[in-house]
Amino acid sequence: MARATVQDVAKTAGVSVGTVSRVLNKSPAVSESSKEKVTAAIRQLNYRPLASARDLRRDRTMRILALAKNLNSPIISEAFRGVGDAAASSGYVSLIAPTAGDLEREQQLVDMLRNGSVDGLIMFSPTMPDEDVDEMAEQLSVVQVCEIADSEAAFGVSIDDRQAAFDITRHLIETGGRRLAMIGNRAARSGRLREEGFRQAAAEAGMSPDQMLFVEGEFDFHTGRRLTRKLLTADPLPDAVFCGSDTVAAGCVREITDAGLRVPDDIAVAGFDDSVQAEMCVPELTTIRQPAYDMGRLAFEELLARMTVPGAHRRGRTFLPHELVVRDSTRT
Amino acid sequence: MARATVQDVAKTAGVSVGTVSRVLNKSPAVSESSKEKVTAAIRQLNYRPLASARDLRRDRTMRILALAKNLNSPIISEAFRGVGDAAASSGYVSLIAPTAGDLEREQQLVDMLRNGSVDGLIMFSPTMPDEDVDEMAEQLSVVQVCEIADSEAAFGVSIDDRQAAFDITRHLIETGGRRLAMIGNRAARSGRLREEGFRQAAAEAGMSPDQMLFVEGEFDFHTGRRLTRKLLTADPLPDAVFCGSDTVAAGCVREITDAGLRVPDDIAVAGFDDSVQAEMCVPELTTIRQPAYDMGRLAFEELLARMTVPGAHRRGRTFLPHELVVRDSTRT
DNA sequence: CCTCAATTTGGAATCGATTCCAACGAACTC
DNA sequence: GAGTTCGTTGGAATCGATTCCAAATTGAGG
Secondary structure, three states, rough: OOOOHHHHHHHHHOOHHHHHHHHOOOOOOOHHHHHHHHHHHHHHHHOOOOOHHHHHHHHHOOOEEEEEEEOOOHHHHHHHHHHHHHHHOOOEEEEEEEOOOOHHHHHHHHHHHOOOOOEEEEOOOOOOOOHHHHHHHHHHHEEEEOOOOOOOOOEEEOOHHHHHHHHHHHHHHHHHOOEEEEEOOOOOOOHHHHHHHHHHHHHHHOOOHHHEEEEEOOOHHHHHHHHHHOOOOOOOOEEEEEEOHHHHHHHHHHHHHHHOOOOOOEEEEOOOOOOHHHHHOOOOOOEEEEOOOHHHHHHHHHHHHHHHOOOOOOOOOEEEEOOOOOOHHEEE | OOOOOOOHHHHHHHOOHHHHHHHHHHHOOOOOOHHHHHHHHHHHOOOOOOOHHHHHHOOOOOOEEEEEEEOOOHHHHHHHHHHHHHHHHHHOOEEEOOOOOOOOHHHHHHHHHOOOOOEEEEEEOOOHHHHHHHHHHHHHHEEEEEEOOEEEEEEEEEEEEHHHHHHHHHHHOOOOHHHHHHHOOOOHHHHHHHHHHHHHHHHHHOOOOHHEEEEOOOOOOOHHHHHHHHHHHOOOOEEEEOOOOOHHHHHHHHHHHHHHOOOOOOEEOOEEOOOHHHHHHOOOOEEEEOOOOHHHHHHHHHHEEEEEEOOOOOOOEEEOOOOEEEOOOOOO
């Protein structure tokens, strides 16, 4: 059997389509008796209003989309949980799609906003260049989370990545770090900011740039191991490594341990994110905690403002406080 | 400025709406000259066809939705990558949404299929009861992945969880396990099947049910630790533990190690999934590899068949081969 | 019994893209 | 030159839900 329409419901209930629609939308101007007839007909026909027809007429979908390179990042899945909860309490459905760092696929998904498949967009880790994101934000309902460009024109919700990297690097120095190294990722905005914070803290402690080791790559476990292997060929060895993510730090710790050295006695290691990996690691990782869930909630609130008050409401960047979590992978 | 419509494009290009639509849909029956005029007008007005209008008329969206309890499961994110790649090469956009194990939210998302917001649905870890899923599958384009009910009426793509659990339990026994324990999860279909496989292998090795320890809970690191603590109060201690996921196994190994016992010498530990956690663990975990990416691809193919040939094409359950990966967390 | 207001209802117009059908002009055949 | 075909085009009808406007019904007040 084909799908039932308002027409069918109206006929079955013995009322007009207008009345059916009023019942569907809980308009108060419906008598109790016709409301009952309509409700019965809806149940009998197993009727559901067709989303595309409704969206067309209403000019909105009550759906939002989030984009991220990967889904398996703990920070992103936690932040998206915040987005989802905030969205749900405003009646929105939130969906997420991975771009896999593929520009074409990202464009296709961004088009879902342009063609009205969704009302708003949250970008976790854009693949497109900063300028393109900023340009999009000029006209469309877009909010960035976690990764925000370091320009005045930028907008979105994040921690202060530079400051956080500065703080944890300071901690490494204060606990005796003299030959610092960092495993970073220049492909990401946040990665570049963390590098800046690292360099700044090291410089303030009187280290010259050529005293600092820096290697970079993707933020996964195997890359962490590979890059650490590279660091371990240095002479003299670094005595403290700041890693751009906990997963990388786990790889780093593993490689150091396998080389017969001790963490933190020989080399201290710090991570970033305070994901569950920080606790799974032995020794447990000193790291930076991001309030990911709240970042997600806030991002949705900002998006909601942009969706409902079009054009206006450019609140700019919002920074949430981070927290240094000291565990056993750094010296005391 | 408001959104441009086909009407606007037609006027600007000096042709009719029909011609504009024909250009948009690459109909061959358009002269070169009007195609150029239309293309120019589209660019000039920055026109995008409105999705809801198009979907309404075409009666399909070229979008599919996947549902999972959590996004951060490595198996799910890998399987969804397979779904996404297969979908993309058939011109579909694939989205995913977490249900958080909340029945109401799951219903709301399933409604997106019922009301035509998407053309098909992939369910990774349903919260609703098996019967409801089967009933949905009768009428709608739904495919299950990873978690398949153990009934003939069931359908979807998965590994043979019972056999896989049987295989890895056999391995534990063959390498000297005499007092077996399992950390499982009865809330999930796959969890129940894995328990069956475990019990069957143990029974075949001549162990009585009361010789086997069994505890259960959610599949996360902290639960793994907590449940292992419970196992370690047993007397005599188990000498081999089969965990329902690598994450749980990581927690199990950690707790055993912290208690001053050695893995695998005192207690062997096996995981499940062959996620990256299996390699992050020290010692690295013996586990079961699931071909998650291929499961995702296959699931989409099956879904595509259901979407395009409605009603028909109930291929039933498809099992993909798993693989026992032996590492250092079990004896040799 | 009539008027006026309040409540409820029916039905047409609308949203924007697609598609079908009729019609037009050009080219070709006999 | 009349008739046919082909390629191209315009425009109306359509998809299904919403919403506005006018009409119908009810009830109260005089």
